[in-house]
Amino acid sequence: MSIKQNTLKLLSSIPKNIDVVAATKSQSVEEIKSAISAGIKIIGENYVQEAKEKYGKLKGLVSFHLIGHLQTNKVRDAVEIFDMIQTVDSVKLAKEIDKRAKKPMPVLIEVNIAHEKNKHGIFPEDVLNFLNSAKSLKNLQIKGLMTMGPILKNPEDYRPYFKKMKQLFDEIKEKNLPNASMKILSMGMSDSYKIAIEEGATMIRLGRIIFS
Numbered sequence: 001m002s003i004k005q006n007t008l009k010l011l012s013s014i015p016k017n018i019d020v021v022a023a024t025k026s027q028s029v030e031e032i033k034s035a036i037s038a039g040i041k042i043i044g045e046n047y048v049q050e051a052k053e054k055y056g057k058l059k060g061l062v063s064f065h066l067i068g069h070l071q072t073n074k075v076r077d078a079v080e081i082f083d084m085i086q087t088v089d090s091v092k093l094a095k096e097i098d099k100r101a102k103k104p105m106p107v108l109i110e111v112n113i114a115h116e117k118n119k120h121g122i123f124p125e126d127v128l129n130f131l132n133s134a135k136s137l138k139n140l141q142i143k144g145l146m147t148m149g150p151i152l153k154n155p156e157d158y159r160p161y162f163k164k165m166k167q168l169f170d171e172i173k174e175k176n177l178p179n180a181s182m183k184i185l186s187m188g189m190s191d192s193y194k195i196a197i198e199e200g201a202t203m204i205r206l207g208r209i210i211f212s
């Protein structure tokens with residue numbers, strides 16, 4: 001099937017209140033345009049430089065989200081290109097975004113839900129501390145949480161991690177913090193998005209199912 005057909009089929013199967021982010025790393029502008037023509041409204045890019053190259057040609061056609069790790073020396077460019085940064089994973093990065101952004105920047109906190117050694121993200125037990133440290137950052141508009149999660153064989157194996165994310169999300173939401181609104185829970189990829197939706201994802205990020 002073509003990218004357009006993949007996307008149409010996918011979007012027709014997903015509840016309307018779920019936001020679908022097309023994960024477009026290594027996809028060309030033409031391929032991304034095919035997905036947009038079938039209804040994709042948000043793309044997720046992993047690298048600032050790659051996103052910058054595509055931005056010139058896709059600006060205004062689609063929202064840009066950063067879904068890969070952000071280094072502090074790339075923040076200046078990132079705040080120009082992206083409508084949302086989904087991967088805030090340290091106080092240092094949060095401060096840099098606050099400093100460089102010319103207007104409030106929507107962000108998600110990346111959570112390392114399974115305490116994986118080689119993954120970025122704040123450990124779940126440290127998220128409240130992070131929020132406390134980010135309190136005074138006026139240009140940081142914290143809208144929710146994001147997780148990558150471990151790579152597992154069986155889709156059902158993702159469920160406990162998604163449940164933990166939803167618990168953390170609800171726990172923070174109940175606190176009604178002035179600087180964190182908890183509207184978006186970004187979790188689930190091609191192998192796991194159905195389980196993620198069942199467990200409360202409001203946003204899913206899909207690559208292979210759209211582009212292969």
Ligand SMILES: *Cc1c(COP(=O)(O)O)cnc(C)c1O
Pocket residue numbers: 023025046067068148189190191205206207208209
């Ligand atoms: C590539 C990527 C995805 C999409 O993964 P697929 O398995 O291709 O659906 C989602 N989130 C992030 C952060 C990614 O890098």
